[in-house]
Ligand code: ADP
């Protein structure tokens with residue numbers, strides 16, 4: 001009875017399953033233990049009771065206490081999904097939605113996308129069986145367009161409400177209204193069946209909602225915030241009850257610089273190595289403002305590391321920012337191998353949205369990238385601005401989660417005293433076109449009369465209405481236009497990008513515009529490391545178009561596509577991907593960004609196909625394409641001045657071309673640009689040369705003779 005070959009195989013297989021099970025059990029046990037030790041665990045029963053007894057509840061608790069990961073699970077087991085209802089949890093940031101969903105799926109021992117899932121723009125990981133659904137606040141707003149009663153949700157948790165993103169603020173107003181409607185619907189339903197349109201609750205003047213006669217339970221609404229001041233939310237929701245979850249916080253030593261730092265990236269770099277070489281074990285968290293900064297600091301760390309003696313090289317970097325591919329995001333949560341120290345290079349995401357274990361040192365340059373709207377000029381820009389005191393406090397708190405820690409503020413203490421107490425809600429400092437478009441599509445016409453938690457500035461509303469009118473989305477009476485307005489509201493893009501797509505189908509260059517809009521939707525396609533400036537410039541020249549950055553981006557995308565197609569024929573998927581990464585590296589293209597752009601491209605292609613737009617190409621006739629750009633981005637047209645600066649025609653603002661643009665040197669007479677970015681200068685990025693005379697022809701509503 002010799003064992004046959006098959007048997008041995010089976011035996012080995014069984015053994016490995018047993019081994020895996022062993023790992024699995026211990027890991028699961030460890031996770032269960034971690035869950036039980038979270039501060040929120042001691043109030044599980046109380047929280048479930050509170051939600052049962054109150055339709056609206058405010059939950060306040062320090063970052064890391066377990067709000068985001070635990071409360072949805074408590075509610076699930078507390079029976080809030082019993083009739084097939086879904087618990088929706090909104091996050092201001094994509095990364096948070098994804099990483100938390102993954103964690104919770106693991107805690108529940110289920111595959112992601114089944115019971116626990118996430119949905120963010122361009123990436124839906126949910127199924128019919130999903131009951132705990134993490135998503136961005138913007139995405140839930142979009143869902144409301146298709147289902148104004150949000151009927152599939154039994155509970156909605158608005159998380160990170162203290163961030164006061166514009167989407168969160170609009171959502172809060174909308175949910176307040178939905179809640180009233182659903183309460184009144186369910187009362188009516190108890191009496192007799194009702195069909196068609198239902199009016200919102202008595203005092204709710206503007207809201208008509210098609211609830212299609214569904215039987216709806218009242219909507220449970222939970223507002224979660226890390227800021228201890230719950231008053232503003234409680235008052236907004238008619239003195240809603242607030243529950244405080246006690247957190248744990250160890251002492252954090254705060255260190256300031258003597259002098260202001262002129263280059264905070266360099267200061268951050270020096271501090272990283274100072275900690276690494278002089279301080280005891282513990283990971284480092286560095287707050288930076290965006291992908292570009294993170295990637296450049298990451299390169300510099302690696303470069304300096306190579307110059308250290310071998311024994312001192314045990315430092316690993318982990319970036320985390322919103323467009324990082326999701327499998328990479330989870331790496332920051334893994335403990336460093338023994339003897340190694342982790343440096344996490346993060347955007348504001350790590351301030352309150354995600355808690356990474358192991359942090360003992362925080363480096364805080366005291367700046368953040370924020371949307372700023374100049375209502376008089378009608379121009380939004382992305383600016384690097386000082387944090388508020390509240391933000392600085394949250395950041396330093398991240399060092400004291402598991403034991404005493406240190407926070408290195410890269411500015412003098414006198415600076416801190418000058419910070420604002422708290423951050424201004426985004427709705428008071430952003431372009432409102434997108435929000436207005438969505439509210440209009442929801443049937444809410446009276447924007448100024450909408451029940452905002454904080455009213456946006458009147459001039460900003462008027463400005464945004466004006467630009468939507470100029471883009472053809474609104475009529476003179478500020479109603480959504482029949483075709484263009486509705487189409488623009490349906491596309492998950494900024495209004496001007498949607499406009500460009502819609503127009504390009506008429507100009508016969510939708511194929512090109514899809515590519516360009518996708519490429520413009522991601523941060524930094526090119527990178528130029530300081531030590532290889534010449535090489536990277538030479539690489540860029542292979543793609544660059546004398547007409548500008550849009551066409552250059554188009555060339556890059558097409559070249560990458562050609563490369564992918566060729567590779568797919570001869571290589572496996574993994575090998576093809578690896579080759580593409582190498583191709584990117586050789587050409588100084590950011591492979592993460594390119595990959596993101598390719599994802600966005602396939603999504604918006606699907607969107608426009610669903611809308612019935614015809615995808616055709618203008619072939620080599622790039623004049624057509626540039627005219628289409630002019631016809632869409634006319635609000636961002638600028639004219640060269642004798643001193644080489646540019647004047648934005650619609651506002652008179654003086655700006656200059658960013659050095660990264662392919663038109664930085666040639667400086668054409670008339671251009672359109674994509675974005676204004678302000679640091680010390682007013683820089684415009686992504687520029688295309690146009691003809692001045694096209695403006696009155698293609699955008700007479702803005703430049704016509706009156
Ligand atoms: P809060 O929402 O109150 O800030 P969270 O629910 O986000 O708290 O986090 C609770 C705990 O879960 C934290 O200690 C955090 O470190 C841990 N945690 C969250 N995500 C992960 C992950 N992917 N891996 C390991 N631990 C995680």
Ligand code: MG
Nearest residue numbers: 067068352353
């Ligand atoms: Mg949280």
